[in-house]
Amino acid sequence: MNITTSTPSPQAQAMLKALQQAVTESLERKRKLGQYAVMWQDGRPIRVEGDANNVKE
Template sequence: MSEKSTTPKPEEKIVHVALRRAVKSALERKKKLGQYSVIWRDNQIITQGEDAPSVEQQK
């Protein structure tokens, strides 16, 4: 079995940076438009924004 490298390749770093920028841009745009967003943090679904569904609605 071959060992998997834990050091990301330069191409992987470029893709990671591009994805982070795209997500940041999308979240900022949603906030400016007054739309809520849904993210995954600490093994939980998190809704952000004034019109976000309440915790009771998510269950």
């Protein structure tokens, strides 16, 4: 893996922002549907449960 300390180009910043937004929207959709997601926390995978049972219509 290459780690750089220079500022990303405007195109790279736009791509990163788009990817972050897509992941945020996907995780929110999964949460609302009551699906689980697996994420890394403290160097370990954790399962985060959705809350479809708590959604009020």
